[in-house]
Amino acid sequence: MSGAGYDLHIHSSYSDGSLTPAELVEHAVKIGLDGIALTDHDTVDGIPEAIRAAQEKNLRFIPGVEITTDYGDVEAHILGYGIDYRHPELVAKFETLMAARIDRAKEMVNKLNRHGIPVTWEMVEQHSNGRFIGRPHIFKALIAMDLVQPAYRRQYFEHYLGQNGLAYVPHQEIETGEAIQLILKAGGIAVLAHPGRQGTQLFIEELMDYGLKGLEVYYPAHDAATVRHLLSLARRYQLVVTGGSDFHGDMGHGQMGESVVPDISWAEGLLAGSN
Numbered sequence: 001m002s003g004a005g006y007d008l009h010i011h012s013s014y015s016d017g018s019l020t021p022a023e024l025v026e027h028a029v030k031i032g033l034d035g036i037a038l039t040d041h042d043t044v045d046g047i048p049e050a051i052r053a054a055q056e057k058n059l060r061f062i063p064g065v066e067i068t069t070d071y072g073d074v075e076a077h078i079l080g081y082g083i084d085y086r087h088p089e090l091v092a093k094f095e096t097l098m099a100a101r102i103d104r105a106k107e108m109v110n111k112l113n114r115h116g117i118p119v120t121w122e123m124v125e126q127h128s129n130g131r132f133i134g135r136p137h138i139f140k141a142l143i144a145m146d147l148v149q150p151a152y153r154r155q156y157f158e159h160y161l162g163q164n165g166l167a168y169v170p171h172q173e174i175e176t177g178e179a180i181q182l183i184l185k186a187g188g189i190a191v192l193a194h195p196g197r198q199g200t201q202l203f204i205e206e207l208m209d210y211g212l213k214g215l216e217v218y219y220p221a222h223d224a225a226t227v228r229h230l231l232s233l234a235r236r237y238q239l240v241v242t243g244g245s246d247f248h249g250d251m252g253h254g255q256m257g258e259s260v261v262p263d264i265s266w267a268e269g270l271l272a273g274s275n
């Protein structure tokens with residue numbers, strides 16, 4: 001029997017969300033979700049805490065990750081579900097990506113300084129709960145400095161930190177195929193995140209050659225026509241159908257449970273505690 005469904009795209013304070021994994025689990029239980037996956041950007045640091053909390057609260061939980069990758073000059077986000085979060089190669093790669101993120105964030109702070117904005121690294125660090133610093137943490141520092149008009153947050157984000165913004169620095173991403181294979185090696189299922197958002201659906205067949213197994217169909221920015229189209233692609237290519245809200249707490253827009261997937265029979269062997 002399914003209730004409110006499964007939200008399989010959620011960020012915690014171990015990346016750029018504002019809630020801890022335990023708080024996320026608590027919230028999921030409160031709103032009656034059947035289960036969740038934690039999918040922090042490029043890190044699995046929050047997973048042990050999430051597993052403990054989910055066991056305590058009896059919530060079904062899938063360990064996950066969302067890897068930022070480059071497919072040519074398109075940014076493609078790859079979700080990994082049911083990964084062994086202790087897998088040595090995966091852990092080593094994420095360490096590299098996290099270190100690169102810190103260098104990149106420092107460079108963005110320098111760029112802002114060169115544009116006369118006196119934000120400091122210390123001010124940015126204050127908005128991160130862990131080792132992860134991304135654009136949302138820099139943006140929070142700018143908000144705290146009163147450099148952002150609350151009614152125009154999105155526009156200000158784009159102005160300062162968007163891809164064509166004042167201080168943007170590209171990620172040192174990994175290639176999409178490498179990310180998919182890393183997820184496979186770590187025992188997981190690789191899924192293309194929000195294919196309706198970045199035009200990445202054109203590459204689905206090519207990504208399947210690397211081992212892509214699913215599409216994130218249900219997503220807040222996908223309208224009904226996009227969902228229908230993605231469902232038909234999933235059927236045509238025999239890919240699993242996933243979905244989630246991309247919840248970031250107060251670091252993002254949506255609410256947990258805003259997009260869910262009703263059925264996760266494809267993930268039965270991937271739930272924490274199932275092996």
Ligand code: AMP
Pocket residue numbers: 016041068133134135136153154155157158248251252
């Ligand atoms: P990064 O991974 O450091 O490039 O930061 C990207 C993150 O910034 C995304 O995962 C979102 O959480 C957030 N983000 C991207 N675009 C915007 C925007 N226009 N307004 C607010 N947050 C954004």
Ligand code: MN
Pocket residue numbers: 011016041248
């Ligand atoms: Mn994010």
Ligand code: MN
Pocket residue numbers: 066077193194
């Ligand atoms: Mn994403």
Ligand code: MN
Pocket residue numbers: 009011066246
């Ligand atoms: Mn996300």
